[in-house]
Amino acid sequence: MTFLAQTADVQPDCGTLVELAGRAPIAVFRLGDEFFATDDTCTHGAASLCDGEIFDGQVECPFHGGTFDIRTGAATTFPCTKPLAVYPVVVENGRIYARLDSEDGG
Numbered sequence: 001m002t003f004l005a006q007t008a009d010v011q012p013d014c015g016t017l018v019e020l021a022g023r024a025p026i027a028v029f030r031l032g033d034e035f036f037a038t039d040d041t042c043t044h045g046a047a048s049l050c051d052g053e054i055f056d057g058q059v060e061c062p063f064h065g066g067t068f069d070i071r072t073g074a075a076t077t078f079p080c081t082k083p084l085a086v087y088p089v090v091v092e093n094g095r096i097y098a099r100l101d102s103e104d105g106g
C-alpha cells in the first residue's frame with residue numbers, strides 16, 4: 001500500500017493532489033466520511049481534476065466540464081467518455097493508503 005495523505009488534509013470541497021515518483025499523480029477525494037483515490041489527470045486531456053469542483057459525488061474537469069463519478073471512476077458527462085482509474089483505499093489512524101496498479105499485494 002502507498003501512503004497518500006492524512007485524512008485531516010483532505011477537504012470535502014476539492015481533491016488533494018498527491019505527487020508520486022515514477023507514476024502519474026493521484027487525486028484523493030472525501031465524500032462524507034469516506035475517502036477515494038483516483039488518477040488526477042482527466043482522461044480527456046491534461047487537466048488536473050484536483051482543480052475541479054465536486055458536487056453530488058462527482059468531480060467536474062476544469063478544462064471542458066466533463067465529469068466523473070468519484071466512487072466508480074465512470075465518465076458521466078461529455079466530453080469525458082473513458083473512465084478514470086479508481087484505487088482501493090484503506091484508512092488507518094488518520095492516514096490514507098491506496099493500492100496502486102503497480103502493486104500486487106500487501
Ligand code: FES
Nearest residue numbers: 042045061064066
Ligand atoms: S480535459 Fe477534462 S474534459 Fe477535457
